[in-house]
Amino acid sequence: MAFKYWKILSAISSRFILTVHGFLLVWQVVVVKKNTHYWMLLIGLLLLYLEIVVTLTVTRKGEWKWFSPMVFLYLTSAIPSVFFLELHFLEIRALMVNSTNTEDVIQVLHFVPSFQWLDALEQVMILVLVIGRWLMPKGEISRDQLSELLLTYIGLGADILDILLLIKDPSVDTNWNVAVVALCLFSWATLQFPLVLTQTGSSPTQGAQNEYETQSAPGMKERCASSCCTNEIWSLLIAVGMQDGPFLIFRLYLAIKERMLNEMMIFYICKNILTVSLEIYRIIAVHCVDSKHRNN
Numbered sequence: 001m002a003f004k005y006w007k008i009l010s011a012i013s014s015r016f017i018l019t020v021h022g023f024l025l026v027w028q029v030v031v032v033k034k035n036t037h038y039w040m041l042l043i044g045l046l047l048l049y050l051e052i053v054v055t056l057t058v059t060r061k062g063e064w065k066w067f068s069p070m071v072f073l074y075l076t077s078a079i080p081s082v083f084f085l086e087l088h089f090l091e092i093r094a095l096m097v098n099s100t101n102t103e104d105v106i107q108v109l110h111f112v113p114s115f116q117w118l119d120a121l122e123q124v125m126i127l128v129l130v131i132g133r134w135l136m137p138k139g140e141i142s143r144d145q146l147s148e149l150l151l152t153y154i155g156l157g158a159d160i161l162d163i164l165l166l167i168k169d170p171s172v173d174t175n176w177n178v179a180v181v182a183l184c185l186f187s188w189a190t191l192q193f194p195l196v197l198t199q200t201g202s203s204p205t206q207g208a209q210n211e212y213e214t215q216s217a218p219g220m221k222e223r224c225a226s227s228c229c230t231n232e233i234w235s236l237l238i239a240v241g242m243q244d245g246p247f248l249i250f251r252l253y254l255a256i257k258e259r260m261l262n263e264m265m266i267f268y269i270c271k272n273i274l275t276v277s278l279e280i281y282r283i284i285a286v287h288c289v290d291s292k293h294r295n296n
Contacts, residue, residue, distance in 0.1 A: 007137050011056060011063075014136035015048045018074040021128045025081035025121055032088055032114050044076035063137045065196070070136065071129065072194040078125060079187045085118050086167065086183055087176075094174040122164055126157030129193055141196065153193065159247060160189050162268060166251075171260050178258065185250055189243040232286050236279045244279065248272035 026041045051069045063070075130153045134146075141149065167173065167182045251269050254260040 008056060010135050010137055011052055014132040014134075015052055015070055017128055017135070018070065018132050019045050019048060021121065021124060022074055022077040022081075024117075025078055025085075028114060028117050028121065029081050029084050032085060038084070041077050041080055044073045047073050065141075068133075068136075068194045068196060071133070072191075074132075075190060075193065079190060082118075082122060082125075082164075083183050083187065085114075086164070086179060089115060089118065090167070090174060090176065090179050097174055122161065126154065126161065129153055129157070149196065156189070156192060156243065159243065159268070159271075160186060162264075163189070163247065163250070166254060166260070169260055172254065172258055175258075178254070181250065185246050188246065192238065192242050195238065233283055233290075236283050236286075240276060240279050244272050244275045248276060 022045045023042065026038065026045075029038045029041065030036060048070060051073055055063065055069065130150050133153065134150055163182050163186050167175075167179045172178045248269065251265060251272065255265055255269065
């Protein structure tokens with residue numbers, strides 16, 4: 001009974017944190033755009049409290065195994081809010097650059113607090129996702145996998161936030177096309193967070209257990225090896241396709257075409273090249289092991 005109440009409390013707490021952060025983002029959109037219709041972005045956050053009832057009723061451990069509806073619903077409010085705010089502020093920066101009218105300058109200065117709000121909310125976004133996932137029930141994953149998941153979230157978040165910083169660089173901070181592409185990449189990469197499959201792997205204990213079970217059940221050997229490798233390969237392919245590959249191409253474009261080359265850009269380009277190379281190497285290695293298991 002105590003476990004049941006703890007599961008409910010942790011589920012509500014995690015969703016409450018996401019709701020507060022999502023509400024602040026939507027509120028900033030309404031304030032900046034001066035249009036109350038943007039309150040409709042709260043629909044995803046309101047659905048969180050319908051989702052929690054379904055999740056706690058249907059699932060045995062309080063969360064889904066491979067997909068997190070909670071995180072997805074939060075992102076349906078957070079991602080559009082960031083998109084609208086960044087594009088609006090791009091227009092404000094362009095106005096400041098191209099206008100010599102005193103009234104336009106005063107209008108720009110009026111939005112300075114909102115600039116600061118957006119920067120803070122974007123940086124806190126990753127922390128909110130990490131803390132929210134930490135507080136929510138573990139579901140089917142082990143504590144070892146959960147710790148690995150949270151560390152991966154932090155690594156993903158640092159790379160994703162850098163993409164948002166790039167569009168504020170003075171050399172491209174008024175370039176509409178660069179901003180739209182960067183925000184699309186930000187949105188696409190952030191959609192990894194609901195996909196638990198892309199973040200979790202087998203712990204050493206689980207690996208040993210799987211090996212023991214495979215050896216003790218020869219009839220299941222091929223099926224177990226194939227299943228484990230398929231999950232890991234899909235995880236690596238999604239990482240390459242949703243983040244490391246697109247980010248590498250985008251950063252190379254900025255460095256070559258837009259002449260945006262500095263120490264941090266060089267670091268992230270090298271990081272993306274190394275990461276993509278290691279992921280491809282891992283895919284080949286896992287596939288070879290999988291083929292060897294099946295052949296034996």
